[in-house]
Amino acid sequence: MSAVSIRNASKVFNLGKSNQVDALRNVSLDVKPGEFVSLIGPSGCGKSTLLRLIANLLEPTNGDVVVNDKPAAQARLDQDYGMAFQQAGLFEWRTVRKNIELPLELKGWDKNARALRANEMLQLVQLPEFGDHYPWQLSGGMQQRIAIARALAAHPPLLLMDEPFGALDEMTREYMQGELLRICAATRTTVVFVTHSIPEAVYLSNRVVVMSPRPGRITKVVDVSLGGERNEDTRNRTVFFEAITAVREGLRGMHAAHVGLGNDDR
């Protein structure tokens, strides 16, 4: 049993037209329940496309995507995953609490159950006193924590994140990484995480999937043997640096190949 199972998935945009793009070619990936997997690679390597295939926001041109042991389309209908984007994307006309309740509303939960769960989620992201604030009254990091609370409100087994901390400053970013690990450990959520940042990917993940562009594919998978307990000291451990080096080499290998071929990197 696996949380996500992708078999030979390909995605071609504008198939048969002059601006045809091979966004992904023959990608296979399995994510075990409770695992934290990062997708890393340069722009245009298809990591966001891969995430959207898992989310069934895009259909693969070829291949199969299975989420939670059912076809991705069914998993989306069942709200088997929550999603967070680079922009927190909170609805500015709703209070923080109402934002967290949004997925529950769409699932048809009644008012009391929604309020209970919203309180629970506010506790989880440690912002209990901000329920009645509006998003624009919160800092970027706080907004992103609310976005995570919203994504996890229905207790989905899987969390999909597309560069969620990309717009935050470095200090907030490291704090948020710690928070995310704490939240995922508390809820035993499986995470697929898209990022540009090598230390971020290594710090968070059990496995880092390195991808390369044109066509988008997986070139290397780095196992991170940092164990379950991670804290600020983790960032100074030798294993941490070794994993960073391994990921960097994976990225550099293909980068050199591309520079050698004279390709630009967009």
Added chain:
Amino acid sequence: MPLVRRAAYRTSMFVAALALVVVIWETYKALGPADGGTLLGVRILPRTSEYAMPHVWDMFSRFNRPEVRGSDRSVFDAVLAGAWYSFRLSAAGFVMGGVVGVGLAVLMARFKLVQRGVLPYLVVSQTVPLIALAPLVVSWGGKLEVGPFVWPRWLSASVLGAFLAFFPIAVGTLRGLAAASAASVELMQSYAASWTKTLFKLRFPTAVPYMVPAFRLGASASVIGVVVAEISTGLRGGIGRLIIEYAREATGDPAKVYTAIFGAAALGLTMAGVVIAVDVFVMRNRPKESVS
């Protein structure tokens, strides 16, 4: 309280602008040539006589005197009654225009085909002169009889108001419905939310800052439509009719027509004011964003 200060500032600027118009009017009247100025036999400056340019205070004092000699009814009461009548017609036109405009915008947002097919005709519709349309609407309406429903004459004026009002509302709402960010649309998709759910939970709330100025335009357009329709269809009871009637007396009673014009201006301001009040209410918890 910056909000209060800004409101005070705006109000004082509004009053100052009005005062400036009065000062310019009276200054020209005092200094300008009584006969106006002519250049090579063409008049390029207006006459400043009492008949052409009554004093501002004469216009206002005219409000207090009877509408016609020996009548109990003052001009003020007549103008107020006319403005109130036209206000109700404009409000009806505004509501009809709002329903049609928002309905069209939703259809256009839902079906790209409808948008491509309908939008050009909406633009063209606004180039048809209202004066040409007014008699048509009256005659079509006159032929319309559904069961006990008989088309009242005033409805033609409201329909013409709606005809002017729906356009900015449709276009503004359509823009607003399309303004939701790609990420928020994906978010709703990830929740497997239906198009209707997405419309009400995401697209309409996003559209509000676009819809408010569109409705403001629609409100004043509806007033213009109703006043023009009253004039061109000869509908009695409204402010448009008063303007025509009072203008006929301009030679003997030049200040009188201005009272009706003030009434029409106050009517337009009232309609816009109602929309602004609604705006302040619905946007009270939203950040002050700028929509260009």
